[in-house]
Amino acid sequence: MDFTLSKEHEMARTLFRDFAQQQVKPLAREVDEIEVFPRGTVEKMQKLGFLGIPIPKEYGGQGCDTLTYVLCIEELSKVCGTTGVIVSAHTSLCCDPIKNFGTPEQKEKYLRPLVTGKKLGAFGLTEPNAGTDASGQQTKAVLDGDEYILNGSKIFITNGKEADIYIIFAMTDKSKGTKGISAFIVEKGTPGFTFGTKEKKMGIRGSATYELIFTECRIPKENLLGQEGKGFGYAMQTLDGGRIGIAAQALGLAAGALETTIAYVKERKQFGKSLSKFQNTQFQIANMATKVEAARLLVYKAAIAKETQKKYSMDAAMAKLYAAEVASEVTNLAVQLHGGYGYTREYDVERMMRDAKITEIYEGTSEVQRMVISGGLL
Amino acid sequence: MGFENNKGIFIFVQQVDNRITNVSFELIGKGKELAADLGTEVTAVLLGYKVKPLADELAAYGADKVILVDDPALEIYTTEAYTHGMYSVIEKYNPEIVLYGATAIGRDLAPRVSARVHTGLTADCTKLEIDSETKYLRMTRPAFGGNIMATILCPNFRPQMATVRPGVMQKLKKIEGAKANLEEFNPGFEKNHKYVEVLEVIKKPSTKIDIQEANILVSGGRGVGSKENFALLEELANTIGGTISSSRASVDAGWQDKEVQVGQTGKTVRPHVYFAIGISGAIQHLAGMEESDVIIAINKDPYAPIFDVADYGVVGDLNKIVPILTEKIKAEMIAKDNW
Amino acid sequence: MKIIVCIKQVPDTNEVKLDPVTGTLIRDGVPSIINPDDKAGLEAALRLKDELGAEVTVISMGPPQAEAVIREAFAMGADKGYLVTDRAFGGADTWATSSTLAAAIKNLEYDLVITGRQAIDGDTAQVGPQIAEHLDIANISYAEDIKVEGEYVIVKRQYEDRYHIIKAKMPCLITALAELNEPRYMTPGGIFDAYREKKITVWGRNDITIDDSNIGLKGSPTKVAQSFPKSVKASGQVVSFDSEESATFIIDKLKEKFIF
Numbered sequence: 018m019d020f021t022l023s024k025e026h027e028m029a030r031t032l033f034r035d036f037a038q039q040q041v042k043p044l045a046r047e048v049d050e051i052e053v054f055p056r057g058t059v060e061k062m063q064k065l066g067f068l069g070i071p072i073p074k075e076y077g078g079q080g081c082d083t084l085t086y087v088l089c090i091e092e093l094s095k096v097c098g099t100t101g102v103i104v105s106a107h108t109s110l111c112c113d114p115i116k117n118f119g120t121p122e123q124k125e126k127y128l129r130p131l132v133t134g135k136k137l138g139a140f141g142l143t144e145p146n147a148g149t150d151a152s153g154q155q156t157k158a159v160l161d162g163d164e165y166i167l168n169g170s171k172i173f174i175t176n177g178k179e180a181d182i183y184i185i186f187a188m189t190d191k192s193k194g195t196k197g198i199s200a201f202i203v204e205k206g207t208p209g210f211t212f213g214t215k216e217k218k219m220g221i222r223g224s225a226t227y228e229l230i231f232t233e234c235r236i237p238k239e240n241l242l243g244q245e246g247k248g249f250g251y252a253m254q255t256l257d258g259g260r261i262g263i264a265a266q267a268l269g270l271a272a273g274a275l276e277t278t279i280a281y282v283k284e285r286k287q288f289g290k291s292l293s294k295f296q297n298t299q300f301q302i303a304n305m306a307t308k309v310e311a312a313r314l315l316v317y318k319a320a321i322a323k324e325t326q327k328k329y330s331m332d333a334a335m336a337k338l339y340a341a342e343v344a345s346e347v348t349n350l351a352v353q354l355h356g357g358y359g360y361t362r363e364y365d366v367e368r369m370m371r372d373a374k375i376t377e378i379y380e381g382t383s384e385v386q387r388m389v390i391s392g393g394l395l
Numbered sequence: 396m397g398f399e400n401n402k403g404i405f406i407f408v409q410q411v412d413n414r415i416t417n418v419s420f421e422l423i424g425k426g427k428e429l430a431a432d433l434g435t436e437v438t439a440v441l442l443g444y445k446v447k448p449l450a451d452e453l454a455a456y457g458a459d460k461v462i463l464v465d466d467p468a469l470e471i472y473t474t475e476a477y478t479h480g481m482y483s484v485i486e487k488y489n490p491e492i493v494l495y496g497a498t499a500i501g502r503d504l505a506p507r508v509s510a511r512v513h514t515g516l517t518a519d520c521t522k523l524e525i526d527s528e529t530k531y532l533r534m535t536r537p538a539f540g541g542n543i544m545a546t547i548l549c550p551n552f553r554p555q556m557a558t559v560r561p562g563v564m565q566k567l568k569k570i571e572g573a574k575a576n577l578e579e580f581n582p583g584f585e586k587n588h589k590y591v592e593v594l595e596v597i598k599k600p601s602t603k604i605d606i607q608e609a610n611i612l613v614s615g616g617r618g619v620g621s622k623e624n625f626a627l628l629e630e631l632a633n634t635i636g637g638t639i640s641s642s643r644a645s646v647d648a649g650w651q652d653k654e655v656q657v658g659q660t661g662k663t664v665r666p667h668v669y670f671a672i673g674i675s676g677a678i679q680h681l682a683g684m685e686e687s688d689v690i691i692a693i694n695k696d697p698y699a700p701i702f703d704v705a706d707y708g709v710v711g712d713l714n715k716i717v718p719i720l721t722e723k724i725k726a727e728m729i730a731k732d733n734w
Numbered sequence: 735m736k737i738i739v740c741i742k743q744v745p746d747t748n749e750v751k752l753d754p755v756t757g758t759l760i761r762d763g764v765p766s767i768i769n770p771d772d773k774a775g776l777e778a779a780l781r782l783k784d785e786l787g788a789e790v791t792v793i794s795m796g797p798p799q800a801e802a803v804i805r806e807a808f809a810m811g812a813d814k815g816y817l818v819t820d821r822a823f824g825g826a827d828t829w830a831t832s833s834t835l836a837a838a839i840k841n842l843e844y845d846l847v848i849t850g851r852q853a854i855d856g857d858t859a860q861v862g863p864q865i866a867e868h869l870d871i872a873n874i875s876y877a878e879d880i881k882v883e884g885e886y887v888i889v890k891r892q893y894e895d896r897y898h899i900i901k902a903k904m905p906c907l908i909t910a911l912a913e914l915n916e917p918r919y920m921t922p923g924g925i926f927d928a929y930r931e932k933k934i935t936v937w938g939r940n941d942i943t944i945d946d947s948n949i950g951l952k953g954s955p956t957k958v959a960q961s962f963p964k965s966v967k968a969s970g971q972v973v974s975f976d977s978e979e980s981a982t983f984i985i986d987k988l989k990e991k992f993i994f
Contacts, residue, residue, distance in 0.1 A: 025929040028805065032920045066921045079923030089922070284678050286698050411895075471898070474863070474873055499893040503875040506828065506860035510867035515829060515955030518858035533959065538856055545961040552955040588903065589872045594888070595899035608894075668988070689991050690970075691984055697974065707987045708972035715977035723981050 020314070022084075029085045033092035036065070037100075045097035048223035049368050054179050055223055058100055059137065067104060069132025072112055076124055077133040083258075083320040087265040091316075094269025095276065096365075098372030099223035101269055105262030106175040107131070111138025114184050114200065114255045118243035127182055127202055139180035140259075141171035141229050142252050149385055151186075151252060152195045156231060158187035163238045165189075165201065167231040170213065173379070177227025178212045181205050184255075185229070186248050198248035202240045209234030220371035257333045259380045261323060264316045264336040267344035267376035271309045274351035274369045278302070281355055281364075292354070301354060305347045312340040331393040338386035341376035348373040398491070401553040404430050405462075405490040407481060408441045408453060409500050411472070415449055418496030420456040420566035422559060425523055426494060427457045427567060429532070432525035435491065438462055442480045444470035450575035457567045461575040462488070468584035471596065472500050475589040478507040483582030485512055490554045492532055494523075497558035505558050515549035517557045523564075531555070537688075562610045562667060606655050611637030612666045614657055614684070617644035618673020618694060618713060625650055627714070628672055631721045634728070640664065642674045658683035673713050676701025693717065735788040735882070737779040738839055740849040740865070741772040741807060743800040768803045771850025775910035777917040778880050779848055780811045786882060789813050791842060795823060795835055801934055808928035809920035816842075820938040825951030828856075832864030833953065837944035838937055839869060846887065847907040851876055862909035872906040878914055 022030065041058055048055050062068055070086040072078025079085075086108060094101030115128045130136040147153035156169025167187055174183075183203045190197035203210060213228030243251055279302060282292035292298045319336035322329035348370040352359035359366050377383045404426040409416040419439070426437040439458035441450060443465065450461045462484055468476045481504065485493065493508075495501035497519045509516035522535035526548075532555040534547045549555040606612060613632040615625055625639070632639050641651035643658055657664050658680040669687035674680060676692070676699055684690070685704045692705035693713045702708040709716060745764040768776070779790045792807040794800050795818040804815035818838045826834060839847060847869070852859035859875070866873030878897070879890035882904075889908060891898045920928075939949075947953055973983055 023929075024802075024805070025925050028802075028809065028920070028925045028928075029922055032809075032922065032925065036919055065919050066923055070922050074923065079921065079926070081922045081926050085922055085926075280678065284700065286700070289698055411893075473900075474875070478867075499876055502859045503863055503873075506832075506858075506863040507867050507873065509829065509860070509955075510832060510864040513829075513955070515827065516858075516860060517956060518828075518856075518860060538961070543961055543963055546959045547956050548959045549956050589870070591872050591874060591900050591902040591906075593898050594901050597897040597899065599895055599897070668991070689987075691987070693980075693984075697972070702970065702972045705970045705972065707984065708970055709980040709983060710972065710974040711977060711980050716980045719977055720981040720984055723985050727985065 026084060026088060029081070030088045030092065033067075033089045034095075036061075036067075037092045037096045041093055041100050042096035045099075045365065046362070046368070048097060048099050050362070052217070052222040054225045055097075055100060055103070056179070059103060059179075060134075062104065063134030066132075066134070068107055068134060068137070069112065070108065072108075072116055072128065072132045076116065077129045078112075079132075083261065083323045084317060087261060087316060087320040090262055090265035091269040091272065091313075094266040095273030097223075098266060098270050098369065099221045101266040102175055102221055102224050102263070103137075105259065105266055106140060107138045107180070109259040109262040110140030110175075110255055111180070111182060111184055113258050114140075114242060114251055115202065117254070118200070118251055119202075120239075122239070123202060123242070131182060136181040137176060137179060138182045138184070139174055139176035140255070141174050141183055141185045143171060143173050144169070145172055149382060152198075152249065154186060154188050154198055156185070156187040157191070158189050158199060158201060160189070160238065161235075164235045165238060165241065167201070167203070167209070167234040167236065169231055171229040172213075173216065174227050174229050175224055175379075177225050177229060178205075178215070179225045183229065184242065185231075186252055189245050189248075193246060195249040196246050198252070199245045200242040200248040200251050201236060202242055203234070203236055207234055207236060218375070220368070220373070220375055222371075256380055257330045258323060260333040260337040260386070261316065261319045263376055263380045264312075264319065264333070264340040267337070267340035267373065268309070268312050268316050270369050270373045270376070271305075271312060271340070271344040271347040274348040274366050274373075275302075275305050275309050277365055277369075278305070278351040278354050298354060301350055305350055308343045308347060312336075312343040315339050331390055334381070334386040334389035337376075337381065338383050338390065341373075341383060344373035344376050345370075398553045401489045401491040403435050403488070403490045404433070404437045404492045404494070405484070405488070405554070406437060406439045406458070407493065407495040407501065407504070408439045408449075409496050409498060410441070410443050410446055410449060411500075413443065413446055413449065415452060416496060416498065416561075417566070418498060418501075418559070418561040419453075421561065421564040422494045422496060423453065423457045424566040425559070425564040426492075429492065429523060429525055430459075432527075433491070433530060436460060438488070438490070440464070440481065440484050442469050442477055444468075447577075450577050451573060454573040454575040455569045455571065457570075459576065461577050463577055463579045464581060465579065466581055466584050468586075471593050473591055473593060474503055474507055475587075475591070476584055477504050478511060479582065479584060481508045482511045484580065485554060487580065487582075493554045493556045495556070495558045497560045501558045505556060509556055512554070514552035514554060514556060515547075517547040517549070520557045520559045521563050523557065523559065532557070606638055606640045606657065607662055607664055609638035609640075609664070609666050611635055611668045611670075612640045612657070612664060612684075612687075613637045613670045613672065614640040614642065614674060615645055615651070615672050616642035616674030616680075617648070618675070619645060619650065620673070620714075622648075622650040624714070627717045627721075628670075631670070631717055631724070634721050634724050637668070637670070642680050643677075644674075671701050671705065672717060674701055675699045676704065735782065735786060735845045736791065736843050737782060737788050737846045737848060738791050738793055738842060738844045739772070739776045739779045739807070739812070740835060740847070740861070741776060741792050741794050741803050742769045742850070742853050743767070743794065743796050743803040744769045744853050744855045766799070766802060768806055769850050769853045769855075770912045771852055771910055773850070773917045774912045774914040775848040775850050775908070776807055776810065776812065777915045778877075778908075778910055779846075780918065781915070782846075782880070782882060783811070791816065791844075793818065793835065793838060793842075795819070795826075795831060795838070804934050805925075805928040806920060808932045809924040810918055811924065815932070815934045817934050817936045818942070819936060822939040822946075822950050825954065826949065827954035827956045828858050828860035828864060829955050830949050830951075830953040832861045833868050833944060833948040834942070835861070836865045836868030837942040839865070841937075841942060845904045846882075847871075847905070849907065849909050851909045851911050859909070862907060866907035869905075869907065872902045873909065874900050874902055874906065875909045877908045877910050880908060880910075880914070
């Protein structure tokens with residue numbers, strides 16, 4: 018067992034760190050403050066191939082592995098949680114299912130532009146009445162000649178309105194329950210596909226979270242992803258991968274808050290000495306660092322499991338559960354160690370704490386992760 | 396050692412537009428000191444075109460002898476023509492030591508000459524002295540961004556060559572009316588494949604001095620208190636020949652331009668002297684200035700982190716200390732009219 | 735067109751430690767990077783490649799671990815990489831370094847050699863011009879802009895108060911300033927290719943033609959007599975006097991430091 022990163026992974030981390038520090042960090046505060054989608058950053062990442070990291074070269078991707086992808090999201094999220102989730106939703110939830118379940122034609126038509134930087138992707142599963150219980154899908158798709166007609170709506174969709182290509186789940190046969198759910202590739206601009214309200218959120222405020230509305234939306238039959246009726250399985254499998262991305266985002270937020278706090282307590286002086294000289298600070302930092310490291314090991318292990326194991330649901334669920342809880346806890350402690358300044362928007366830890374909370378909720382709440390984990394054990 | 400034939404200290408005289416660059420006089424001054432230790436003379440080597448009238452000025456600053464290489468090929472500085480000139484002078488006269496200013500010209504010319512002559516070259520020296528036993532030239536220079544000082548010798552090759560940072564050595568007091576002991580020499584300049592063509596000379600507009608090029612920076616932070624109060628710092632800067640710079644706080648407060656901001660989000664500077672006045676010393680600021688040769692901090696907070704990097708720190712009220720300091724420096728300057 | 739770029743691996747920090755016994759630098763544990771001026775030179779070469787279709791070869795002299803900077807250059811888009819490494823080359827000053835690199839470059843074909851102006855660990859700015867001398871080609875230092883026109887390069891060359899626009903026939907050598915450009919990032923796939931697809935050619939003592947007297951410590955005309963940390967900084971002096979005394983204190987220190 019070897020816990021060291023390979024040289025290529027180390028170099029990739031350096032790349033992601035440099036990019037995050039130089040290009041993403043300077044914008045993080047503004048992205049949060051005015052709730053603006055960082056389009057410029059996305060375009061830079063598209064040019065550099067950051068939006069196709071674990072996708073094989075034959076589809077135009079970078080041909081790297083899931084661990085490299087995780088390192089990217091970790092480093093981005095250290096400085097900006099919003100940027101981290103944009104990459105995660107695009108890659109794990111849109112590129113990955115097309116790669117896994119798409120036809121050669123679909124890969125050429127949709128995956129290639131997604132990973133070569135021309136298009137951005139999103140994923141629509143959640144509905145007002147189908148959150149944790151995703152089986153309660155009410156969006157319907159009815160085959161009519163060469164087209165499916167979609168009706169219904171999706172909520173809380175990351176990269177909504179900003180994305181060009183959407184993976185949408187809908188009931189093709191309600192009588193079959195989850196076995197009646199199918200997945201579709203839907204392009205922005207398709208008549209009948211519109212966007213509802215944009216959510217105003219506590220954190221990751223630059224991430225565009227929209228309601229998607231389908232009204233007699235006709236899509237070509239060949240945009241069915243995989244087989245009819247297998248959508249629920251695809252969704253669950255896709256979310257297993259997505260959870261690794263979110264776990265990496267949570268890890269990044271925690272690690273970023275830790276780094277920021279270490280620098281702060283060394284600089285900040287009270288009672289004539291720097292905060293780092295007080296035992297309370299030392300012990301808190303030790304606890305935070307230990308938890309971040311434990312989260313990191315779980316997240317990296319899940320990333321490697323995705324490459325090497327047929328099933329990695331439990332690895333992904335554990336990684337996300339733990340990393341998300343560590344993110345909330347560590348960012349909270351980071352604010353505490355910053356004192357009054359930490360509660361102001363002058364200091365990044367305030368934003369990190371708000372950003373962290375969502376990682377315990379989306380792509381399966383912590384309770385869902387516990388269900389997945391215990392389900393595999395009991 | 397077999398170097399008995401290598402005699403004298405030669406100074407490469409940098410002239411641009413037929414005006415001698417100050418560092419050349421400084422090198423003559425230093426050269427005179429070294430020459431005294433070695434019992435030898437200082438020779439200024441003047442390259443250019445129609446530059447003969449400059450020779451007496453070199454004598455006025457202490458050159459015992461001037462070698463003039465005057466040729467149309469030397470009108471505008473190009474590497475090959477000047478290398479050939481210096482190389483030929485060295486071959487003919489066998490100096491023991493050759494010094495160049497560490498300028499954009501000196502740092503281009505000296506390495507090329509050293510490679511052609513096959514001798515060592517020490518860059519950007521801040522200290523030169525003669526070893527009392529071996530009589531070698533001890534050349535001391537900062538390395539690693541100034542964190543390390545290294546003393547370099549060139550025992551087995553001659554001449555011993557160094558480029559020297561401008562502003563570090565002292566020029567001598569000018570002797571008005573001095574006449575040069577002049578020797579003219581032209582090795583011939585035949586164009587070959589190493590010659591380049593200068594298509595155009597573009598002079599930089601002389602706007603505000605770039606803080607990254609300033610030798611002395613007088614930098615003010617939040618503690619200065621107001622835009623008006625920066626006048627105290629400007630007075631000090633003017634007196635000591637320094638330039639105003641600032642911390643981020645003073646820029647954010649609108650007291651100073653972004654252009655003069657030092658620090659992570661501003662510029663990284665490495666002046667000879669950095670006055671940090673009313674600057675507490677946030678990490679971001681320190682990152683931009685901690686490589687300065689000498690840091691002098693004035694701050695009323697004894698716990699300000701700036702004191703951790705300052706060479707000399709004074710705890711006190713800048714409003715009182717700075718004007719007194721300025722007056723005292725003025726007095727020193729008058730006492731020493733050579734400034 | 736064939737372009738050779740010389741790159742040096744340097745420590746990415748100012749936290750330099752000295753070995754108290756040997757007086758040499760301890761580089762262990764300090765992250766290493768491509769020297770910034772060299773990276774600008776590499777970027778300039780890659781832009782010429784994008785524009786005109788050049789082959790970009792990087793060459794680095796250093797210990798075996800310097801291969802990392804060649805991998806990084808690969809990940810940015812360099813085509814070929816040579817690592818010149820041998821114990822015999824160790825301890826070289828700028829003269830021996832430049833003669834060794836020049837000997838290696840003589841093994842290759844080139845139209846243009848680009849080096850950085852200077853390395854951040856040495857700041858000498860000597861190796862570029864010296865390589866040019868050993869190769870017997872023209873050098874243009876301090877390039878802020880590089881254009882290729884036929885068999886000529888047109889370079890904007892920086893001085894303190896002016897620029898020269900210089901035209902030189904290739905082959906020639908250019909030293910690049912970090913201000914020349916903003917070097918591109920690597921790409922993730924480029925990094926994987928750099929380690930898994932591209933090969934570095936390693937050249938030792940016997941792969942280049944050069945006399946023993948011109949390499950390594952023995953071939954170095956300059957010798958380090960002594961190196962020492964600039965100690966004043968570590969223990970700065972902080973005083974608390976009245977204003978008059980404070981001003982006098984500062985003046986005395988300025989005098990000590992020969993400020994005037």
